[in-house]
Amino acid sequence: MYPELQGDLLEEFLLNVEEFGHVKARWIYRQEVLKMIRPSIVKALKKTTNSTFFGMLQINIKLAFRSLLKQKLYTAINIGGLAMSIAVSTLILLYVQSETTYDSYHPNKDRLYRLAVDRTYPDHVSQYARTPVSMAEQAAIDFPEIETYSKIFLNNGGVNVTYDNETFLENNFIAADRNFFEVFGVNLINGKRNEVFSVQNAAILSENAAVRYFGDDDPIGKILRSDLGDLIVTGVAENTPKNTHFKFDVMVDFEILDLGYLQKPNFLNFGVFNYLLLKEGVDVDVVNKKFDQLVENYAAGEIERRLRMSFADYKASGNGYNYYLQPVQDIHLNSHLEGEFQVNGNLTYIYIFSAIAVFIIILAVVNFINLATARSTERAKEVGIRKVMGSLKKQLVGQFLAESIFVTVSSTIIGLVAAYLLLPTFNNFADKTIIFQDFISLSTLVLFGLFAVLLGLFAGLYPAFFLSSFQPVAILKGRIIRGKKGQWIRNGLVVFQFLISIVLVCSTLIVGQQMKYMQNRNLGFDRENVIVLQRTAGIKDLETFKTEVKRIPGVSSIGGSSALPGSSELFFGSAFQVTGATESISLNCMVVEDEFLHTMNMNLTSGRFFSKDFEDSLSLILNESAARSLGIMNDPIGQLVMNNQDSGNPEGDKVYRVVGVVKDFNYKSLHNEITPLVIFNNERYLSGSLANLVIKADIRESSNIIRSVENLWLAQAPDQTLIYSFLDQNLSQLYATEKKSGDLFLVFTGIAILIACIGLFGLATFVIGSRVKEIAVRKVLGASTKRVLILLMHDFNRLVLIAIILSVPLVIWFMSGWLEGFAYRIQIGQTWTSFIAGGLIALAIAWVTVSYHSIKAALANPVKNLRSE
Template sequence: MFKNYFKVAVRNILKHKFFSAINILGMTAGITACLLIILYITDELSYDTFHAKADRIYQAGLHGKIGGQDVRTSNTCPPLANAMATEIPEVEASTRITPRFGKPVLKYEEKVFTEERVFFADSNFFEFFSFRLLEGDVKTALKEPNTVVLTEDMAKKYFGTESPMGKLMVIGDDKKTFKVTGIAANAPSNSHVHFNVLLSSVSNENLKNGIWLNNFMYTYFLLQPNANVEDVNKKYENLVEKYIGPELEKFMGVTIKQMKEQGGAYGYFSTKITDIHLRATTQDSLEPGGNVTYIYFFGGIGAFIILIACINFMNLSTARSAGRAKEVGLRKTLGSLRGQMIGQFLAESVLYSLVAVVLALVACYFLLPAFNLLSGKVMNMQALASPQLVGAIVALVIFVGIVAGSYPAFYLTSFNAVEVLKGKVRAGMKTKGVRSFLVIFQFALSIFLIIFTMVVYQQIQYMQEKNLGIDKNNIIVLQSTGRLGTNKEAFKNALAQQTGVAKLSFTNNNFPGVNNTTVFKSAGSEQDHIMGLYFADHDQMDVMKFEMKEGRYFSKDFPSDTMAIVLNEAAVREFGFEHPLEEEILFNGDDNGVTTKRLKVIGVVKNFNFESFKTEVRPLSIRLTKDSDNLLIRYEGSPKTVVATLEKLWKEHSTNEPLEYSFLDENFDELFRAEQRMGNIFSIFSALAIFIASLGLFALAAFTSEQRTKEIGIRKAMGATVFSLTVLLSKEFTKLVLIAFVPAAAVGWYVSNQWLQSFTYRIPVDPLILVFSGLAAILLAWLTVSYQSIKAARSNPVESLRYE
């Protein structure tokens, strides 16, 4: 029986080559897009699941509220991990990691490079996590001071085919010597932390710091089997009272009780490691995370594309159903049962689906490298070989086949043979209600995708072009000038004299963001306020081009500016100053955290965006420094010329030290790289969905023209023009697109607004976008239909009247 179904299905496909090709092409494109989306979503959901104990590993985070500012951070203090392991019974073990500041220099013999992703890690790192250690002992590789573990890539980079084990490397500006005690496999792409180099935490004296208010580490803990993480969250309070309370009184002059009475808070929370990538509630994860909302968006667009492909098949099936109705009538007359005919129609549909899936897998294989480049991922086809995805693909074949073939299978076979052979089915099909609904639904989805894609691109363009309050363009950021040693000032002076170099400024900050956030008070007040702080020299304002609202910036004419501070407008509002230039700020601890300083407010700078567009500009302060390691270079003219000059001078003033620089505008663009990628992916899949919809409309227009051949011939013989016939054939589809526009515009406007709510600085949804999307859909429909309409209208009326 199934063999017969297959034979008949193949014959029907070959008999109607044009419509079969349209169906298979549309379904192949739809399933290819769906497979790529499945790979993307599977990868996003798989983050950190490779750890053997992922269901019990959590990251501790800090939640504080001071002066009305709510802070949630992944950074915690050095002593937290040990206290959790020893004082909270539900915690089986804990470990810590922290990034090495900046990009340290690594040297082995003549090979010298700066490296990213260098971390300090506790000795139980490889026992706690499931990162593979290829060489070395998991228990001792990071146990001793001045020991280092390299990844495979780093080992090849510095040692080639030579064994690195036991070799000595010089790491950092302080030129400490480290012994290689392990080689680790490269971290999986679906990890929330990727390391190149791991240094033993006992090598860093700062990590032995016992101050609980000093937060800069990432702390992880392993929950005991059958324990509840909520019990851990409750017992954090005991640690806060025992350790944080005394330090608050010592450094800030308030008790925990007083802080709470003032509306403040200080405590810890836990995040499951598998939730960090998509559901983290902090902005300072080790790496930029994903967004679970985008998973829903991509899942939705995948469903839309498959649905549109199925609608194409159903549209053509219903359009051709009158012709197939005679086949049904004859089969019934010859004794075929309804169940057999349903099986025949579904088999034909499943065969279409199976062919499309095979072609889609081939297309996916060739398109995956480009998709990886677009999405910033490292995915491969092996993921599709997992039992779950193989099952999903089989289910997809059956689902698409059944959904796409359901209408002809169940509707046509419901008529009795007499009605069919008398032509009653043909008469019933003239209402075209089902086809009209499907076309409306199809184009409603397409219009919605056009609207949302345009909103995403306008928001991204807005973020790129928005006036930040500074001029981020034409600035080169040169990091780690401290490597020049005593030649640092000579290098700066030589650079300042070069053509194309407009202004130079030293700062300790890495924009975007601010390196330090601390607690301040205003003189005469006991209220604590959280404020960002960075140090810069006298030329910072000229380089960054921010504007003063009142007062002045630091000047070489005022030696007392070493005890001065400049605030932004948000900081003035935070402190509630009416006359800020008459105020003083109390800084709890000088640069070494020893004494309290009184800093005179000498100026207020207009707010500028130094962080993400998703948050409001927060309180910021600037203090004066004459010397720092980061050099900002404002240039004029060609950046290539300036970079060439920079490289030349660096070589002259350094002793085999690597040059490390970046462009400030590119650094800021990184803040919304995820949105850019999302916009690119969304626009490509949206275009694909629209293409599939247009493909179906093209085939439907061809079939409609074919069905109305005799009518066209008569109208042409009666004097109808090509234009009037084209309008006649196109009018019906235009009407359907206009009907589709109304719900699509409403849903598109709502969804776009909801997405924009995640940005503090955002565009409004422009009504012109809605109008443009409707016009684009109509134009698309006209272009799609017009070819077939003009072709039919220009045909010879004699041939048309001979039809049938």
């Protein structure tokens, strides 16, 4: 500190002692000194001292920069590899972050749960995301732990909404309880929370929908025409966030819906999404345990009334309801039930991707270590000279660490920039809308900085100590560094890299095999050349429409049905009982027209299809599973089956005759087993419910056919949207998550291989570089170029082979877990081709990478390498 400042302080202190006394004077003095800590004074302080630490750091950075510039290829490989892996890992991080933050926007997200059910049938278990209307309501009354509840109903197949002669099919059309805006974290932009449901036919639009219908006009009070009648817009809500398990564009009051049996108070029909908000501090398990009692109290009576059997007997025959609560934030990653809002994400993939991100970084670090040690021969002289000039080992370590930190920091910067630039492409690819700016904050930047420095320290540690431990005398004498000591580390690192690459390659190939298997599996019906029209219930004269469609050239047949393969939520449940049997079982049902089964080209095992020649209003066709469940597998045809009065059959008990058994076909996705199915004829049963038409047609003519269909549709149902699709595409949509993940897998695999190759390239430089003289001697003594080449390749083959052998059990372990998610899958034994292909790919890549150095070394003129000894 300046002497005059010290003097002033002291003088003032003495004056203060006189004025205020010793104690206060000291206190003032201390404060004064503390207040001295300000830039103008401290800066002046620094000028007077000279820190060797900062000085050395400056020099180290300068030296690092110079030595990196000297070896441009090496630097490019190093920084490029690391930057690439950081970019990829950042993208994965963003992806994982966006996947794991689903539904975190609800105000009471920690207490909000969705009710789900495991429905046990005598021969299988179905898991449903939708539960009966009265469950949540009754639970809120009976359980003191529940604060409130809210229901959401999703109209599958969408609702047509018209304004100003423009019709949109709203697929995200939901009906909700009036407390929706209190329970869920969606905010109203326009309209008041307690008023939006004040009129009966109120509709609340999302921002997007409001703009779609009204543009810049004020939507409040406008009237929309819809399939459900006129709706008055009372509010506009902000768009549901991207990462939510449900979204909506139009919302109406649950009470105005006319859903018939699904909406009437009941405890049996899985129709709505029930959400429960628990009171604070309540343990979910306590609530979960209470649902059994709820079923016993309310659902049991309903079952007994409908089926005329005691609930105890019903349970004894293998039926059961196991209700449980799902934390709302877990739904996206952990819930894969039937009847979800949308295809949810998969936690396994999150783990896999995170692991890949870590591995890719490790691979790049391994490269760094490998390349740094590989260059030790070149840098040995430098180290020797430095040591002779008096460098301490500590200083050399510092220099090498500075170099590696410089590399990692610049790679991190490049990597982040690359990730930013690649994000739009990645969003497109992974079907996400991640915004980079959301992710970048001061804390993440600091974390990345810290990460870069730590990475540099970690990656630089081994090379730094390895290089700085050379004996100067030995180096300067010209002895070649053999580096036998570090051999196992370097080889181990390469094996590790190849292990990961091979595991990724094999896994990708197996994923591909399974996807192909699913695409080619005989599902029990034709999926090619089938055009599907949805929402055909709006057509006024269906018969005429069908006859006219049939006349279109290229169309061979057409048939209607209530549900389609792949749309599992459209199959309804109903209870059946073989006459004479005491127990009744619930089976999935669909209603079809005479021509449907023929159009889909399904196979009969016995009996006949529905036909115009017969009166089929009281006929049934079963699938094989259903015949088995009913216990009439041996002699099904002509059996009488009673359809008990229940939700699917409100008309009362009715006896049907089984006229045919159809071979089991996959009407759900291949994740699930085929479950029993009963097929009604539309001649009598629920004749209005044929919502879909399938058209068997020549797919080459599809554009013409669709144009003709469109015209016919327009004439018949002008205010209905025509929705057509191709059955095979609909079905592959069921595996969209797998497809997407498979594609991502492929990209990551490619990058991992690339990075592994860089590592191998580095190793080849080192190994062959240290054997130049040996090769020269061999050639002088008469070895052919080929012979030398084989010798050099041998080492690398060995490493790759070890990696292949180690990878096999890993892949088997990984992939059998993945395959278990499919009820219909390839056996792991069938995947041997993938292993061979994966191994060969790894070997081939290794050869190509190494060949550059090997061939160069083998072709070199031995004289050149032996001349200077």
